[in-house]
Amino acid sequence: MARKEINVMTGEITEHADDAPVIHVQTPQEKRAYEYPSIGDQLDALYHAGVFPTDMANAIKAIKDKYPKE
């Protein structure tokens, strides 16, 4: 049975065979967008990979040094 119906006045639950219609099938891009790491985590990985321009890397490092991890 694919659908439950609850009569809120009687509390009776009836099961029906029909399905809820498919309204939208998510695209792979939509599924990816939901599960990608945050932009911050992606940028942090790039920083640690050493691919940022020197001035940007220095600016980031200055902030990391200002608030060191405990």
Place this chain on the structure above:
Amino acid sequence: MGDLMTCKINADTSNGLKFVSDTSGAVEIQTNGTTVATINSNGTVVIPTVTNGTAVATTSGTAVDFTSIPSGVKRISMMFNQVSCNGTAPRLIQIGTSSGLVTSGYISSGSHQGATQTGAQSTAGFLCGNGGAVGDKTVGIVTIQTLGSNIWAMQSSTADGTANFTKTGGGSITLGGVLDRLRLSTTSGATFDHGSVNIAWEY
């Protein structure tokens, strides 16, 4: 409605009316066997304004329909208790009248907030967020309230429970008659596999 039976008590005085309980018990007003108001011996007055429906397990099926919602209801809340399905689609709510569910004409959008953020729109129903993962266990509340004239507005604020995401949505629609039903489903027709859901209504 038929003739009403009128009960006059001390109706000829302008000094008001006093109900007296000669024991320490509560004073109740009942109709059709149901207590609709209680005055407790400690002075508290209880007039229930929220009525809960019957909680339903969302462990199977692709939709849950709540029907026979009383006329005159002005606000309906849907409470999610770890509602999960085998798809990645967001939760969708449709409302309807005695003529059936309304499946088009909604103005609605939803989004998720967390590590990533995306949004979507739907005309097929009230969208309770956007996106999702198979393991999501939706917790939270969706509220649908009327502006009058069979116009209904919706707001949703839920969380995924097992992931660091919250989901919000909003919408409105004008029905062709009095609301008496609503449906919880997903946009993808996914099958529910965990949790429970219920509604409550207020006049």
